[in-house]
Amino acid sequence: MLPPFQLEQAINQLVREEWGRILSALVRSAGNLQLAEDALQDAVVAALHHWQKHGLPDEPAAWLIQTARRKAIDQLRRAQRFSRLQPMLTYSLDVQQAAIIEQLEADESTVIPDKRLEMMFTCCHPALEYKTRVALTLRTLGGLSTDEIARAFLDKPATMAQRLARARHKISAAGISYELPSREKIAERLGGVLSVVYFIFNEGYSPHSGHVLTRTALSDEAIRLGRILLGLLPDNAEISGLLALMLLHDSRRDARSDDKGNLVTLEHQQRRRWDRAKIEEGTRLVKAALKRQQLGPFQLQAAISALHAEASTWQNTDWPQIVALYELLYAMQPSPVVRVNQIMAISHASSPSQALEHIRELSNETALRHYQPFLLAESDIRFRAGDRPGALDRLQAAIHVTHNKKELQYLEQRLVWMKSS
Amino acid sequence: MQYMLLIYSEEGREPQPGTEAFGKYIQAYQAFSQMCVEKGVMRAGDALQPVSTATTVTRESGKVEITDGPFAETKEQLGGYYLLECKDLDEALDYAEKIPTAEHGRVEVRPLMVFDH
Numbered sequence: 001m002l003p004p005f006q007l008e009q010a011i012n013q014l015v016r017e018e019w020g021r022i023l024s025a026l027v028r029s030a031g032n033l034q035l036a037e038d039a040l041q042d043a044v045v046a047a048l049h050h051w052q053k054h055g056l057p058d059e060p061a062a063w064l065i066q067t068a069r070r071k072a073i074d075q076l077r078r079a080q081r082f083s084r085l086q087p088m089l090t091y092s093l094d095v096q097q098a099a100i101i102e103q104l105e106a107d108e109s110t111v112i113p114d115k116r117l118e119m120m121f122t123c124c125h126p127a128l129e130y131k132t133r134v135a136l137t138l139r140t141l142g143g144l145s146t147d148e149i150a151r152a153f154l155d156k157p158a159t160m161a162q163r164l165a166r167a168r169h170k171i172s173a174a175g176i177s178y179e180l181p182s183r184e185k186i187a188e189r190l191g192g193v194l195s196v197v198y199f200i201f202n203e204g205y206s207p208h209s210g211h212v213l214t215r216t217a218l219s220d221e222a223i224r225l226g227r228i229l230l231g232l233l234p235d236n237a238e239i240s241g242l243l244a245l246m247l248l249h250d251s252r253r254d255a256r257s258d259d260k261g262n263l264v265t266l267e268h269q270q271r272r273r274w275d276r277a278k279i280e281e282g283t284r285l286v287k288a289a290l291k292r293q294q295l296g297p298f299q300l301q302a303a304i305s306a307l308h309a310e311a312s313t314w315q316n317t318d319w320p321q322i323v324a325l326y327e328l329l330y331a332m333q334p335s336p337v338v339r340v341n342q343i344m345a346i347s348h349a350s351s352p353s354q355a356l357e358h359i360r361e362l363s364n365e366t367a368l369r370h371y372q373p374f375l376l377a378e379s380d381i382r383f384r385a386g387d388r389p390g391a392l393d394r395l396q397a398a399i400h401v402t403h404n405k406k407e408l409q410y411l412e413q414r415l416v417w418m419k420s421s
Numbered sequence: 422m423q424y425m426l427l428i429y430s431e432e433g434r435e436p437q438p439g440t441e442a443f444g445k446y447i448q449a450y451q452a453f454s455q456m457c458v459e460k461g462v463m464r465a466g467d468a469l470q471p472v473s474t475a476t477t478v479t480r481e482s483g484k485v486e487i488t489d490g491p492f493a494e495t496k497e498q499l500g501g502y503y504l505l506e507c508k509d510l511d512e513a514l515d516y517a518e519k520i521p522t523a524e525h526g527r528v529e530v531r532p533l534m535v536f537d538h
Contacts, residue, residue: 127510174532175422177509185511 007052015044018061019143020228024115026065027178029107030072031100033122033140034168039072040064046071062110069104076101116141117232118180120225124193125176132167133196134203139164141228142200142221152203152218190233194242194298197225201246219250240289241299247282248305251275263410267314279309300329319349336365340373343381352385372401376411383418392418423464423533424513426503430526431496432471449521457505457516466503497526504533 023040030036043064057063076097123136131153138144138152150160170176181189204219226243233239255273258264286302304325311317326342339362347355359378368374379394395415402408436442450468457463472491479486491498500522507513510530517528 125510127514175424175507175509175513177511179509181511 004052007056008048010056011044011047011051014060015047015064016143018064020116020119020141021112021114022061022065022068023140023143024119025112026068026072027119028113028115029069029100029103031103031178032172033178034165034172035072035075036068037140037168039068039075042071043068059110061112065112066108066110069107073101073104076104114232115178116228118178120193120229121181121186121189122171122176122178124189124196125171126189126192127174127176128167128170130196130199132163133192134199135160135163136167137196137225138200138218138221141225144217144221148217190236190238193229194238197222197229198242198246198298200225201249205249216253219246219253222246223250235292237289237292237294238296238298240285240292241296241302244282244285244289244302245298245305247278247285248302248309251278251282251309261406263406266308271312274309279306282306283309295328295332297329297332300325300332304329317348319345323349336368336371336374340368340371340377344377347381347384352381355381356385370401372398375401388418422509422513422535423504423506424510425529425531425533426505426513426517426520427499427529427531428501428503428520428522428526429497429529430500430522432498432500434525435500435522446521453519453521454503456519457503462505462507462512462516464504464506466501468501469499471500472498500526 019040023036026036026040027033030039046067047060047064051057051060080097119140120137123140124133128136135149135153138149139146146161146164147157149164150157153160155163180186201219201222204216204222223243223246226239226246230236230239230243251274252266252269254275255269255271256264264270282302283306286299286306289299290303304322307318307322307325322345323342326338326345330338330342343355343358343362346358359381362368362374375394375398379391379398382388382394383391392415395411395418399408399411399415402411436446454463454466457466475491477488477490477492479488503516503520505513505516507516510532513530517523517530520528522528
């Protein structure tokens with residue numbers, strides 16, 4: 001028997017790991033996400049009491065799902081009793097609930113099927129607002145608490161709880177299915193699912209999210225979801241690409257800030273602080289993905305990241321290859337970010353003055369004139385090309401549109417440095 | 422589950438009578454309705470006459486008020502509807518995207534109230 005604190009930790013750990021799988025399976029017989037969510041919550045509370053007295057069961061997950069089914073039946077029976085007091089409600093209400101009760105009672109299996117892929121598509125359904133898709137995925141598949149999710153978005157917990165409840169209501173009221181969509185629809189919708197996972201990953205690195213703890217938990221969660229997706233659809237190259245990209249980006253986590261907590265750019269990072277295991281896995285994944293000839297934006301971004309990861313120094317990096325990859329990426333995702341990154345790569349593959357040519361061409365695009373990364377890139381390139389006044393001017397412009405404290409601190413330091421060199 | 426597919430568009434943007442495009446537009450609607458019937462999902466569907474024929478009624482102020490015109494002076498107006506029986510939202514959305522007006526307007530898909538759950 002574990003001491004109470006260790007037991008609680010063990011239960012919390014188990015719940016976090018198994019929540020998504022158990023909940024996704026439970027929804028099949030419960031027919032309703034809110035009912036399943038409430039029932040599983042109740043089962044977890046019961047587990048805390050019961051397992052403290054009698055120790056952990058042999059199959060904790062099976063215990064949880066069986067208990068959750070019983071809790072769901074209790075909940076439905078209570079609702080039935082209530083509805084009998086209201087003669088206005090139709091017969092079909094009784095039939096539906098009775099049918100679900102039957103379903104739940106008939107399901108005695110202790111084997112928990114893996115329905116997480118279905119659940120991911122349900123949570124990421126386009127009928128739900130993007131932020132809702134992210135939050136619902138984190139809650140339903142990630143098992144993160146409403147509080148943790150609220151913190152990640154800088155929302156009040158009550159507001160986030162309301163968002164999640166509304167989403168679950170919409171799913172049942174509007175008839176969003178819990179089944180896997182058709183093959184064509186999966187192909188159509190997978191991009192959306194991957195986008196949600198990637199968003200969660202980036203939130204983990206976003207300077208906007210609260211504590212350090214929240215940040216790491218989110219990016220770890222995204223990687224975990226990526227692994228689950230890859231496990232369920234192992235032949236899909238873009239899922240591999242996404243997982244590779246996240247691992248490669250994550251491999252540099254410890255090198256991103258110095259001992260004082262300041263931002264360190266890729267150029268100046270201490271490469272020995274990079275996680276080699278993550279680099280190895282990410283590189284392996286993207287290489288295998290590219291062989292499948294199903295090229296996609298995540299694979300391209302991962303390939304670029306892998307080239308950085310395998311270079312011993314900033315100078316030794318295979319810049320020409322990176323330029324070529326950005327060209328392919330731009331063809332798929334014509335966004336300003338891609339162009340800016342490509343121009344930076346050109347400045348290293350060829351020269352700063354070559355890059356300035358490209359900047360001149362883009363300067364007319366109004367969207368870029370206030371785009372901080374573009375201004376910073378131009379500043380850096382001008383400085384290296386010997387145009388210090390131009391570099392200072394662009395850096396000032398970039399500072400003008402920067403709001404994040406840590407970034408601002410970094411840029412202001414750079415301004416001081418540039419003025420004095 | 423039954424869904425209302427409410428068809429909104431800017432009046433005048435659809436192909437006008439007398440043009441070749443108009444004939445094709447009508448045919449497209451007929452084909453769509455026919456498809457719904459054949460698939461067994463059709464419960465109702467009609468085009469509405471333009472908002473110039475609309476009259477709005479309310480008792481908000483306590484007494485009956487009758488106004489000439491539609492409920493709201495918006496650019497996009499309700500032009501027609503379908504009532505379809507579909508197994509889930511995805512099926513309803515599949516039909517909605519095929520409605521000819523979706524090309525220049527928007528279709529709102531909303532489930533009917535069921536006194537259930």
